[in-house]
Amino acid sequence: MNAMPKMNMIEAIRSAMDVALEEDGNVVVFGQDVGYFGGVFRATEGLQRKYGPSRVFDAPISEGGIVAVAVGMGAYGKRPVVEIQFADYIYPATDQLISEAARMRYRTAGEWWSPLTVRSPYGGGIYGGQTHSQSPEGIFTHVAGLKTVIPSTPYDAKGLLIAAIEDDDPVLFFEPKRLYNGPFDGHHDRPVQPWTQHPSSEVPEGRYVIPLGQANVVRPGEAITVLAYGTMVHVALTAAKETAVDAEIIDLRTLMPLDLETIATSVRKTGRCVIVHEATRTCGFGAELAALVQEACFYDLEAPIERVTGWDTPYPHAFEWEYFPGPARVGAALQRAVQE
Amino acid sequence: MNAMPKMNMIEAIRSAMDVALEEDGNVVVFGQDVGYFGGVFRATEGLQRKYGPSRVFDAPISEGGIVAVAVGMGAYGKRPVVEIQFADYIYPATDQLISEAARMRYRTAGEWWSPLTVRSPYGGGIYGGQTHSQSPEGIFTHVAGLKTVIPSTPYDAKGLLIAAIEDDDPVLFFEPKRLYNGPFDGHHDRPVQPWTQHPSSEVPEGRYVIPLGQANVVRPGEAITVLAYGTMVHVALTAAKETAVDAEIIDLRTLMPLDLETIATSVRKTGRCVIVHEATRTCGFGAELAALVQEACFYDLEAPIERVTGWDTPYPHAFEWEYFPGPARVGAALQRAVQE
Amino acid sequence: MSYPSNVGVHIPQPSGRPGDEPTFAHLSIPAAGTVARPAHDVSADTMRDYPYQLIRVLDEEGGAVGDWAPSLEASLLVRGLRAMMLTRIYDARMVRVQRQGKTSFYMKSTGEEAVAVAAALALEREDMCFPTYRQQGLLIARDWPLTDMMNQVYSNSADRLKGRQMPVFYSSRDAGFFSISGNLGTQYSQAVGWAMAAASDNARPIAAAWIGEGATAEGDFHYALTFASVYQAPVILNIVNNQWAISSFSGIAGGERTTFAARGLGFGIPALRVDGNDFLAVHAVTAWAAQRARAGLGPTVIELFTYRAEGHSTSDDPGKYRPAGESVAWPLGDPIERLKAHLIRIGHWSEQQHEELTQALEEEVRVAGRLSESFGTLTEGKRLPASTIFDDVYKEMPPHLKAQRAQAGW
Amino acid sequence: MSYPSNVGVHIPQPSGRPGDEPTFAHLSIPAAGTVARPAHDVSADTMRDYPYQLIRVLDEEGGAVGDWAPSLEASLLVRGLRAMMLTRIYDARMVRVQRQGKTSFYMKSTGEEAVAVAAALALEREDMCFPTYRQQGLLIARDWPLTDMMNQVYSNSADRLKGRQMPVFYSSRDAGFFSISGNLGTQYSQAVGWAMAAASDNARPIAAAWIGEGATAEGDFHYALTFASVYQAPVILNIVNNQWAISSFSGIAGGERTTFAARGLGFGIPALRVDGNDFLAVHAVTAWAAQRARAGLGPTVIELFTYRAEGHSTSDDPGKYRPAGESVAWPLGDPIERLKAHLIRIGHWSEQQHEELTQALEEEVRVAGRLSESFGTLTEGKRLPASTIFDDVYKEMPPHLKAQRAQAGW
Ligand SMILES: Cc1ncc(C[n+]2csc(CCOP(=O)(O)OP(=O)(O)O)c2C)c(N)n1
Ligand SMILES: Cc1ncc(C[n+]2csc(CCOP(=O)(O)OP(=O)(O)O)c2C)c(N)n1
Ligand SMILES: [Mg+2]
Ligand SMILES: [Mg+2]
Secondary structure, eight states, X not given: OOOOOBOOHHHHHHHHHHHHHHHOTTEEEEETTOSSSOOTTOTTTTHHHHHOTTTEEEOOSOHXXXXXXXXXXXXHTOEEEEEOSSGGGOGXXXXXXXXXXXXXXXXXXXXXXXXXXXXXXXXXXXXXXXXXXXXXXXXXXXXXXXXXXXXXXXXXXXXXXXXXXXXXXXXXXXXXXXXXXXXXXXXTTSOOOOGGGSGGGBOOSSOOOOOTTOOEXXXXXXXXXXXXXXXXXXXXXXXXXXXXXXXXXEEOSEEETTOHHHHHHHHHHHSOEEEEEEEESTTSHHHHHHHHHHHHHGGGOSSOOEEEEEOSSOOOSTTXXXXXXXXXXXXXXXXXXXXX | OOOOOBOOHHHHHHHHHHHHHHHOTTEEEEETTOXXXXXXXXXXXXXXXXXXXXXXXXXXXXHHHHHHHHHHHHHHTOEEEEEOSSGGGOGGGHHIIIIIITTHHHHTXXXXXXXXXXXXXXXXXXXXXXXXXXXXXXXXXXXXXXXXXXXXXXXXXXXXXXXXXXXXXXXXXXXXXXXXXXXXXXXXXXXXXXXXXXXXXXXXXXXXXXXXXXXEEEEOOSSEEEEEOTHHHHHHHHHHHHHTOOXXXXXXXXXXXXXXXXXXXXXXXXXXXXXXEEEESTTSHHHHHHHHHHHHHGGGOSSOOEEEEEOSSOOOSTTHHHHSOOHHHHHHHHHHHHHO | OOOOOOOSSOOOOOSOOTTSOOOOTTOOOOOTTOSOOOOTTOOGGGGTTGGGSOBOOBOXXXXXXXXXXXXXOHHHHHHHHHHXXXXXXXXXXXXXXXXXXXXXXXXXXXXXXXXXXXXXXXSOTTSEEEOOTTOHHHHHHTTOOHHHHHHHHHTOTTOTTTTOSOTTOOOBTTTTBOOOOSSTTHHHHXXXXXXXXXXXXXXXXXXXXXXXXXXXXXXXXXXXHHHHHHHTOSEEEEEEEOSEETTEEGGGGTTTTSOSTHHHHTTTOOEEEEETTOHHHHHHHHHHHHHHHHTTOOOEEEXXXXXXXXXXXXXXXXXXXXXXXXXXXXXXOOHHHHHHHHHHHTTSOOHHHHHHHHHHHHHHHHHHHHHHHTTOOSSSSOOOOGGGGGTTSSSSOOHHHHHHHHHTTO | OOOOOOOSSOOOOOSOOTTSOOOOXXXXXXXXXXXXXXXXXXXXXXXXXXXXXXXXXXXXXXXXXXXXXXXXXXXHHHHHHHHHHHHHHHHHHHHHHHHTTXXXXXXXXXXXXXXXXXXXXXXXXXXXXXXXXXXXXXXXHTTOOHHHHHHHHHTOTTOTTTTOSOTTOOOBTTTTBOOOOSSTTHHHHHHHHHHHHHHHTTOSOOEEEEEETGGGXXXXXXXXXXXXXXXTOSEEEEEEEOSEETTEEGGGGTOSSSXXXXXXXXXXXXXXXXXXXXXXXXXXXXXXXXXXXXXXXXXXXXXXXXXXXXXXXXXXXXXXXXXXXXXXXXXXXXXXXXXXXXXXXXXSOOHHHHHHHHHHHHHHHHHHHHHHHTTXXXXXXOOOOGGGGGTTSSSSOOHHHHHHHHHTTO
16 A cells, blocks of 8 residues: 555545545535635635535534534434634534533433534634634533544544544534644744654545544653643643653543543552643633542642643733743643652 | 611512612613513512613513623623523523623723623522523633622622622622522422521611622531532531531632632641532533642642532433432532541 | 603513503504415515515404415314314313422413414424424324323423423424424524425425524524525524513514514515414415425525413413403404314304314323323322433443442442 | 536525636616615605615716715815725735734725725714724724824734734724624624613714624624614614625625615614715715614614625635636726715816825825834834733732732743
8 A cells, every 4th residue: 555645634634524525425514614715724625626515515604503503404314514713703602502412412312413513723823812712622521412622633633533523422623723734832933843744644545533532642751641632732742852851741632521541540650740721721621630630649649730721811912922831831830740 | 777678589689789770870780571570580570660661671582682782881881780581591692701791801901891790590409401400600710801700698699799780890690599589408308498597688778799709608617628609508508517527618609700718728727628519510610629729738638629519411300309419419528528 | 650661772662561451453453365375486576575464364254265265175174173272272281280280380382373283284294393392283283192292291201301301392303393492592593404404415304493583582593594595495484473572572572663574584585474373374374385495495484473372381470561361352363263263164163063072182181191190290100210310411421421320329 | 527516405606716707797786876865764664675775876977966965075075085095005004014924914995995984974973883804994084093003903012902902903992993803793782782872871972883794694793683673772783795705705694685784674674775885875874874873763774885805814815716806897896986086076186186195195104104113013123011911801800810920920
């Protein structure tokens, strides 16, 4: 067989939808600008031409309507994959997501369900200001019935997105837009290396699945456990390298359902834990992780669990790098924790 | 002066709005059925007759529109107090709350702000099923710029609501509907005693304020710290009584901003902490409390922090008492914790 | 002290409040048979005056007049009459058992039975209905077992929904009756998605949705009309204007300035306004819209002009906010009485048959009730194991829910 | 391979895509002066045909014709021309500096200048505007300092918004220009609340809101029309139909079946449709709606029919989704050229004056730009202390933010 193609994260995500559209005639893809144009981040480029406008099409600027229609299509038997252009714009859809998609199976005891996937670019670092930079995952991980997935590499993105699309429960698939073109290490003042230099840019053409609910130990280590996902996985790796702290870095990949076992096993070994996310701190997903880790590993912990996160403010345009929890802040936390 | 009037929680809340409408001509009250009828829980009964339909009026069934209009009125200089009939119906308003009200002051560097108060009955125990029982506070405490208040007695409800209305930031005021008529102790199978037998039903007629951000130690104790709010304060008191565990029970009253000092002082003393809320567990406010307590009191903790909460399912109609974290579950957690 | 009136901003006020004489003088009710019936395939642009008319077929004497008078078998009319009567008798019993404390809550559709029943009989059995809590008549007209409905109301051991939903939030895939949501309006936009999916498969079934006039203020109503117009979805968008939304009259929903049917006009969707208490008229407009949708000509908005004759629910007391006797003053009468009069007039029904049918239906409901109660009620008898509350949150139970179920001791 | 066409469900398609000849043959553009002007206080019911017409004043020869032709001082027309020219020149410079990397993003209003400028001059200075990101012409027509606008675009040390907002998300309480939100549509419903508040104080100012045709699909559009209709709020609800929403043509927003003005009809709100590139027509309809609102007669919906002549933003490339030269083919011309022609025709302007003014405005923008850049740009020069990111989350900084600021080391 010939050499594995190289893909950046956008290409891998597009390839996942291509595979899903190819393999299941009930898969439909729609959202704002996703049809002819192929999406403002080009994730669906070429898919309308390949599968036709009745399977890949533009939707009105109505996030609530997009998700509502997806719920209805799902009830009919379709498998909708919708794009919310920026995660910051998902709020008009919260009622359909929380009150409808998430609870459909429960309230009907399985008579109806919502097999939809909501793709949405999240996170900052592109000078998007407070309305193109948010990380709202913590709002949805609170909702019983929803699954939440956040990839950190092209390989994972494709395998996880196919798994999400094939899943019969509603899945929120948040895409770290800062990683679309390369494994951003958190140093905004240095050139981003492209994905091609990263092993995880080797992505098979065809169908493969990374099961939801399985974390990935991206760096084994002994000194401390770092829990991260999306963009922050690469920032954490950078911080470990730069501080030479022997951190075990776990890429959660799926926030709900969570792979607590992998997390607890690691913390029992290291006795220390730092949690990193870009979202605002208070009631972010890191809070749940901290609560779970101390519940599961209380007697193994040698230092308090620290959270390194975005500050509890909106994402400021001019000061995004002061807001962003970069390698310096993560590294300092690692050193604090191991010195405790 | 004559004897202090007795009020149940609905009367205290009504009295707070009465005072606010009386003292500030810019206060307006509106929401579904709040005008002539006085609200499905009667919280605004008589206020339209007293202040006229231009200050107290019915609104269309449009939570998003209600909050949007309140934001606009706030920009003009009014002080809107709106009712969302059930907290379960707040989701259509999330975009206006999160993207607009919460961020107005920040995005304009103080040129505009949203001095609105959103009242909404929350919590279960009235056979309301999954759409009349929810506790969504954990979604909003994640949002920078919002304040969240939850009272547990008539006296607090009035003082906190007046403070919320007078506050120049947007405040979510969640009312424990199970406490409207009495200090429900969690024993659904026993008659509820009315508020009149409870000291906190003595509520002054006029204006008084309980500052936001101050917790209240409702039961001093040495063995363990219990963090609770709303309905669960009374359940926790019952559990402590029934288990004879010398618990220090803290009624948070304001979730954001949080009175971490009172919490930490108590946990440093007791070395143990149980967190109780009715909302689903994962990413509920209890997760943030657990994360903060272990950050602040790590070296004082003698046992893992336990959360006693609603299960991670929607609120089931027929089985609400199996879902509800009642005195038995809270009591068991207290005993587990002190025995660790 | 007289009730204060508003200053500055306009606050709509109903025609009467408790203590006032009920009046509908402000309504102009055209005679039956005065509205022309367009071909099912005309362009929406030619129908711009329809939202301002009122399609009526049954006249005061029980005659069926005008273009819209459908030619229906008498047997079908009797089926419709029976379903409306059964719905009313069922409602009455369910309120009684609620008062007896056997369940927590109930909602009647009294006075609005034709809205659901006539539509059900004009639609095909495969067409998917996205109703509100006030279209139980759809299930009954589709001969769904009463016992199954009661099991849901009782949340008993035979409740297919496992006691999870409040009473009347039915769901029946087999009956083409979509799960009722407690959140108003959400089903309306979902119906459009279902219809788009059916159309993309070139399937025959269409979707029909219902919403109360009050809930038209929700965003989902706007989403539904927008997507239905853009994608020309085969869906019938019914607006049930029963004049009240709990304590708020239709003016609070935007009914003072124009009709609710006019909302459709705003999107270039053909919009009909019909006497909702006129079984024949409701059947006729539904059939027209269904034929149009099946022909690939897209959505239709239908405003059903009717009246909520009783309280909003068992938790409500309309005496607190509307004049006593308003339902008696309602000018469009009662759907059951009007269809009955028509059947008698055309010689296919009699007072005696009506009386006998009433008896039979009451017995049918009694029998179904006894059977259902043998499976338990909300407060007594058999119930499902509590451990079921952890099922169906996800297709497969994730680890954290297994752990919680274990914590719960189940 | 030819581009696939859809089956089953209808998916709207624009009149052309890249490679096609641009065409607007599907549009029917009536001659100027053909629409009658109703008195400002007529009932909305008498105006039901207005959403389907197109109010135009300036004819092909630069004449001002028909009922709607306003009688305006030539000085005011020159002010309008100047503001439109300044807006265009300002836009051009801001795109240049963005290309130079001095800021992150920019959005032009080229071809739509009349929409904002004519409205600003028809409104009173105290009237509150709730714009989108494409009505910078409002600030310019209200003589707001260019330097202040540039400071915001640069997020520099003099930016009143402290560098928090993306470029062009201006806010100016003094200019009656409400804070721009990144979330489409939210300002539209807020404007209605502002107007309700003003009305309840019997205050003179009214509110005016703008929304793009694409964003009319959001729930906030529906909330705005609903509340404006129910409470008869003194608000002008402008819909800027510039044919495109990023890559989606107006059909994706529901423009295939009827006009956007018709949305107002659905709520019984008087709705006008106007040539958005016709300064005089936009001024006239705005003045009509403002007079109506001030008289306590409630809201007006205005569809401004125009064309987005350039890309959506500096991040966009329209060559990827619409035919080249479409903006040239646009039948309603350019608002600046048309007003210029009219002023010359009535003898109050000349090519030479125009040339001189262009020079002067370019110099004005250059000077303002130099001054603003002296306060820094996004990437260079002076900036505010980073610690300011913790300010203004709340009126008073709560303990947890003080703690985080300390952690940040500020
Ligand atoms: C989103 C939402 N908001 C509010 C409610 C509370 N509520 C339940 S029924 C109702 C009135 C609905 O009136 P209408 O739509 O006219 O339907 P009707 O009851 O008249 O059939 C309200 C406000 C709800 N269920 N959902
Ligand atoms: C709620 C929301 N959804 C999506 C977007 C992304 N977005 C920004 S502008 C735009 C197109 C808006 O088109 P239109 O309303 O016609 O205004 P125009 O740009 O043509 O002036 C979109 C989809 C957004 N900003 N907010
Ligand atoms: Mg109603
Ligand atoms: Mg546009």
